[in-house]
Amino acid sequence: MNYLPYMVAAWLFLVGLYGIVTSRNLIHLIMCLGVMQTSTYILLLAIGYKAGQIAPVFYDKPIGTPAVDPVVHALMLTDIVVEATVVAVLLALTMQAHERAGTVDPDELEAMRG
Amino acid sequence: MSRSVRLWLFAPALVVLAGFLVWSFALLPAFGNYRGPYGDVLNSVAPPERHVTDVVSAVNFDYRAIDTLGEEFILFASVIGVMLLLREHPDEVKEEIEDEQAERKVPFPSDAVRVMSLLLIPPTVLFGVYIVTHGHLTPGGGFQGGAIIVSALALVYLAAGFKMFKRLIPHQLVDLGEGLGAGGFVIIGLAGIAAGATFLENVLPTGETGDVLSGGTIWLISVTTGLEVAAGLYLVIHTFLEKLLEHVKEGDGRGLRKTMDDRRWTMRDGDAGKTMGDGRWRMDPEPAKDGRPVSQGPRYEIEDRGLR
Numbered sequence: 001m002n003y004l005p006y007m008v009a010a011w012l013f014l015v016g017l018y019g020i021v022t023s024r025n026l027i028h029l030i031m032c033l034g035v036m037q038t039s040t041y042i043l044l045l046a047i048g049y050k051a052g053q054i055a056p057v058f059y060d061k062p063i064g065t066p067a068v069d070p071v072v073h074a075l076m077l078t079d080i081v082v083e084a085t086v087v088a089v090l091l092a093l094t095m096q097a098h099e100r101a102g103t104v105d106p107d108e109l110e111a112m113r114g
Numbered sequence: 115m116s117r118s119v120r121l122w123l124f125a126p127a128l129v130v131l132a133g134f135l136v137w138s139f140a141l142l143p144a145f146g147n148y149r150g151p152y153g154d155v156l157n158s159v160a161p162p163e164r165h166v167t168d169v170v171s172a173v174n175f176d177y178r179a180i181d182t183l184g185e186e187f188i189l190f191a192s193v194i195g196v197m198l199l200l201r202e203h204p205d206e207v208k209e210e211i212e213d214e215q216a217e218r219k220v221p222f223p224s225d226a227v228r229v230m231s232l233l234l235i236p237p238t239v240l241f242g243v244y245i246v247t248h249g250h251l252t253p254g255g256g257f258q259g260g261a262i263i264v265s266a267l268a269l270v271y272l273a274a275g276f277k278m279f280k281r282l283i284p285h286q287l288v289d290l291g292e293g294l295g296a297g298g299f300v301i302i303g304l305a306g307i308a309a310g311a312t313f314l315e316n317v318l319p320t321g322e323t324g325d326v327l328s329g330g331t332i333w334l335i336s337v338t339t340g341l342e343v344a345a346g347l348y349l350v351i352h353t354f355l356e357k358l359l360e361h362v363k364e365g366d367g368r369g370l371r372k373t374m375d376d377r378r379w380t381m382r383d384g385d386a387g388k389t390m391g392d393g394r395w396r397m398d399p400e401p402a403k404d405g406r407p408v409s410q411g412p413r414y415e416i417e418d419r420g421l422r
Contacts, residue, residue: 069153
């Protein structure tokens with residue numbers, strides 16, 4: 001139980017990686033990349049957690065109440081924004097690949113064409 | 115390499131990676147035993163110093179503002195990337211899409227979807243603005259609030275179709291807003307230098323803890339970031355929609371499009387199957403010249419209420 005969140009993060013990472021390597025569709029590949037990024041969120045949050053303490057927001061609790069680490073929360077925010085932008089660019093690439101090559105199967109899109 | 119070779123190489127690599135991951139995670143401090151001092155220091159220092167109650171936003175926009183600046187420009191660059199990738203080429207030939215199932219009746223977009231989307235737009239915008247401006251008090255901030263505002267703009271598309279979406283939201287203004295948001299961040303940072311401190315240092319007066327206008331530059335940066343995120347994500351949505359709906363032919367009447375726009379307005383006068391130049395055309399499709407079956411969509415006569 002002490003290490004369950006870390007193992008969940010590891011499992012998500014490995015499952016996402018398996019999905020990417022065995023993928024037959026670029027959109028499925030992009031979603032698996034999202035799953036891998038989710039594993040990093042869970043790992044970050046799990047590292048910063050202290051048992052029994054509140055979230056680092058003191059609006060309704062007195063200032064000075066023990067709270068969990070806010071830095072990992074901030075890093076995770078950044079992470080999510082980066083994920084959204086990466087997915088957007090990759091989907092745009094997928095649309096162009098489909099237009100040029102007629103397929104979204106990564107196995108068919110091997111040769112680089114000018 | 116072929117697919118099977120790749121998979122055969124991947125299987126042992128996956129096993130080894132799994133082993134190393136589990137082993138290294140087991141060496142971390144147990145879940146709930148955070149040891150590092152950085153988090154405790156920030157939690158005790160940030161509210162008295164900066165007069166904010168949301169320490170996460172303070173970390174994002176003040177203590178680690180340079181990272182947030184980089185991340186905002188990642189968003190900016192990816193918006194540019196998407197717009198570049200999906201731009202129209204001057205020599206690209208737009209092919210007409212064959213209507214392979216011309217006899218199929220396409221259901222009109224449900225009234226429930228349109229009404230609910232319309233009703234949800236003002237609360238969503240309000241909620242997004244609240245999240246952006248209260249980012250330093252309660253969980254929130256520029257990024258989250260900007261995403262909520264963009265979902266309100268997407269609701270406009272759901273409620274009214276793509277043409278109205280393009281018409282209601284001025285593209286040039288949103289473009290300008292995105293640049294202002296990204297540049298505003300840098301200018302606020304330079305204001306720190308102008309005031310004699312370091313780049314992005316919090317040099318504005320921090321008010322009372324719990325006030326909306328507190329935290330100095332944290333509130334300002336949150337607002338500019340919200341503007342930039344909302345404008346940037348809107349541009350991404352607009353680019354994708356424009357690309358998807360670019361094969362839409364005007365006023366063809368042969369049921370080539372299955373979107374909302376071709377069943378919206380009736381025509382006051384004019385010929386069947388022709389457009390009148392501002393998006394209105396006749397509902398009854400013109401019979402095809404070579405006798406192909408023509409899609410018989412629902413015969414609606416919607417009065418044009420002048421939503422220009």
